[in-house]
Amino acid sequence: MNIIISNTSDEPIYLQIVNQMKEQILKGQLTDSQALPSIRNLAKELNISVITTKRAYEELEKEGLIVTVAGKGSYVAPLNREMLREAKLKMVEDALAEAVSTAKMAGLSLEELKEMLELIYEE
Known part of the structure; x- marks a missing residue:
């Protein structure tokens, strides 16, 4: 640890x-x-x-x-798999919220952000 x-x-x-x-x-x-x-x-x-x-x-x-x-x-503790999935979803939501906030400050459109996300996801 x-x-x-x-x-x-x-x-x-x-x-x-x-x-x-x-x-x-x-x-x-x-x-x-x-x-x-x-x-x-x-x-x-x-x-x-x-x-x-x-x-x-x-x-x-x-x-x-x-x-x-x-x-x-x-x-x-043995983790409940559903609880683990929810925790990971929350982590993703938090990261995406931060990315959206940064994108807005940079003046990116929703379409530009979606395009970036698709490129990153496919890598």
Whole structure:
């Protein structure tokens, strides 16, 4: 698992952890039932507070992405395939919304944007 903490980010550290772990789970880089580092080990590895990593794990657990077994540790939760598809659709929608916004700022027409999308999709 690869997590990079940015001290210059406006995003709180626990959210940086949550977002990066969530992305790795959704992309399949962290797989169903894979053991995660303990809260203490992750805190030590990232050189941050145990409270911060605990908060990140709690947030991931609330979202149903990880499960914690008392005395055994935390694991990637088996993902519901429909939930996974919805999460990926949301990622695509967000990226497209950003692309549309940028295209509008650049003065591109809808037809030009569609043409670009078709070219990129066919590559």
